[in-house]
Amino acid sequence: MESPLTEESVEVSKPFRLGHLFQSWRGDLTGGLTAAIVALPLALAFAVASGVEPKAGLYTAIVAGIVAAVFGGSPVQITGPTGAMAVVLIGIVSQYGIEKVWLAGVMAGLIQIALGIAKLGQLVKFIPYPVTAGFTNGIAIIIFCGQLNNFLGLQLPRQEYFLDGLWQTFNHLHLVNFASVLVALIVIATKLIWPYVYPTIPGSLVGLVLATIVSIVFHLSVPTIGTIPQxxxxxxSIPHWYDLNLLRELLRPALALAALGSIESLLSAVVADGMTVSEKHNSNRELIGQGIANMVVPFFGGIPATGAIARTAVNVRSGGKTRLSGVIHGIALGFIVLAFAPLASHIPLAALAGILMVTSVRMIEWEAIGLLLRATYSDLAVMLLTWLVTIFFDLVLAVEIGLIAAGALFIKRMSDLNLAKIPETEAFPPGIPLELSQSIAVYRVDGPVFFGAAERFVTFLRDEPEVKYLILRMRFVPNIDTTGVVALEYIYYDLKRHNCRLMLTGLQPQVREILERSGLLAKIGVENCFATTTEAICSLHPSLPECSSLLAKTESVELSEI
Structure with missing residues (x-):
């Protein structure tokens, strides 16, 4: 799911200019209409998955789709209800109700606009891949299991927590409506097989129509989505907007909606960039456009929306090149509502469940799982942790914990010094007396010395109690922080107590400056700092015949010590 965003310097999304828009109107017309056909069943399905009426999904796709297309930063982005947002919304709806969701949506929109104005659109590129893969997989599991009741034809009250809902479903398996199961299986089979038959028309739409016809013709007793106004x-208006206590209570849900909407929209825009050769998206403007859409859509009875990766991809593949395609997508959905709304009352809920189940299985990052299994187990652990927290707690907490875990792993990796003792045959010049060689230990330090490395630094270097001269090769230490300085100072005093002299070689300018400012360099002594290991050893035994010639070749010798 994660992709690196384009740098701000190359974000060249253009303003809304009519002349530019209509240059490719044929492709935009085809792309917009095709995206609308794909969006129709998904808008209904994700509304149901969000715990709201199906019409809210259609209204969201229409209004948010048009507004985000006009004001957003991606020329081909298609905006509407999505599975990820549905997972967050269902918890908010069950706890607060639809009117509070509208208010939280407006607040989320304001937050997104603020993020865009503050130019924070680039931050999403810093979300580690295991975290995005983890919460995407968690969302997929929640959507799939959340549709089991509709799949089985069970009309049960919604549960706020995943395990409670799953347990409730298993306790009512004796009430399964096999007609609903049949309808759902028809949709699943059609959605899987149809692309091989006639890929131009979306399989989800064909399955939805086919399942509805079967339900009507055979008079199947299955729950339907109900009427949609024509x-x-x-x-x-939105009630309660003046209630400060309620606004404070809704702040966390609003932050969750804003964060998720921003992440998904920007990742979708990146995917679209990779599919086009025209202008790239502007991440900050995209946040502002999505924020405006989420501020506007609640006033029309819709729910918070995000950029939709699949619908955006369909738009691009079908010829969409400019914002006009997104506007056409919204207008086309509006005409569909006006023309076919009365027929929607016959659509079985099980049909929407079938669509969502296939969609959720396809959402799972199977490639990511395989990649992480082949890569590092620590990254796999981060993905699994984020995945489990998403399922058993909530998405926002999952992202927070995933980021903390990934950050901790990053710190650990940065602090894993490659601290290696150099063999005598490599470190010492020929002819060095045996007694002197036994009293010298040479270690090569690779990597930054900062707070995460300090303890390991101390442990390694205190394992040489018999050594009288400890030489640290620091050429490949790019930086050191305050805790690293303290650790090095502790080592210096510990070695001094054991009558061991600490010598440093190859100090980088930045490291040397920090040691000087801290006063540690003065304690160690400038006379104990050398350009190379050879110089350090020769300072202990200048009469070595090889020293004069070796010192003349300092640079070449040091390079051989890498």
Missing amino acids: SLPLPH
Whole structure:
């Protein structure tokens, strides 16, 4: 799921110019109409998955789709309800109700606009791949299991927590409606097989129509989505907006919606960039556009939306090149609502469940799982941790814990010094007296010396109690922090107590400056700092016949010590 975002310097998304838009109107028309056909069943399905009426999903796709296309930073982005947002919304709906969701959506939009104005759109590129893979997989599991009731035809009250809902479903398996199971299987089979038959028309739409026809013709007793008004969404007011206590209570849900909406929208925009050769997205403008859409859509009865990767990809593959394609997508959905809304009352909930189940299975990052299994177990652990927290707690907590775990692993990797003792045959010049060679230990230090490395640094270097001269090769230490300085100072005093002299070679300018400013270099002594290991050893025994010639070749010898 994660992809690196384009740098700000190359974000060249253009303003909304009519002349530019209509240069590729044929491709935009095809892309927008195709995206609308794909979006129709998904808008209904994700609304149901969010715990709201199906019409809210359609209204979201229409209004947010148009607004985000006009004001957003990606020329081909298609915006609407998504599975990831549904996972967050269902918890908010069950706890607060739809009216509070509208208010949280407006707050989320304001937060997204603030993030865009503050130019924080680039931050999403710092989310580690195991974290995005983990919460994507968690979302997929939640969506799949959340549709089991509709798949089985069980009309049970929604549960706020994943395990409670799953347990409730298993306790009512004796009430399974096999007609609903049949309808769902028809949709699943159609969605899987249809792309091999006629890929131009989305399999989800064909399956939805086919399942509805079967349900009507055979008079199947299955729960349906209910009526959808044969009218376009009209603006209305949002209650409770002046209640400060409620606003404080909704702040965390709003932050969750804003964070998730921003992450998914920007990742979708990156995917779109990789599919086009035209202008790239502007991440900060995209946040502002998505924020405006989420501020506007609640006033039309919709729910918070994000950029949708699959629908955006369909738009691009079908010829969409400019913002006009997103506008056409929204307008086309509006016409579909006006023309076919009465027929929607016959759509079985099980049909939408079938669509969502296939979609959720395809959401799972199978390649990521394979990659992480072949790569490091620590990254796999981060993905599994994020995955499990997403399922058993909530998505926001999962991202927070995933980022903390990934950050801790990063610190550990940075602090894993490659601290190796150099054999005498490599470190010492020929002819060195045996007694002197036995009193010298040479260690090569690779990597930054900072707080995560300090303890390991101390442990390694205190294992040489018999040594009288300890030489540290520091050429490949790029930086050192305060705790690293303290650790090095502790080593210096510990060695001094054991009558052991600490010598440093190859200090980088930045490291040397920090040691000087801290006063540690003065304690160690400038006379104990050398350019090379050879110089350090020759300072202990200048009469070695090889020293004069070796010192003349300092640079070449030091390179051979890498």
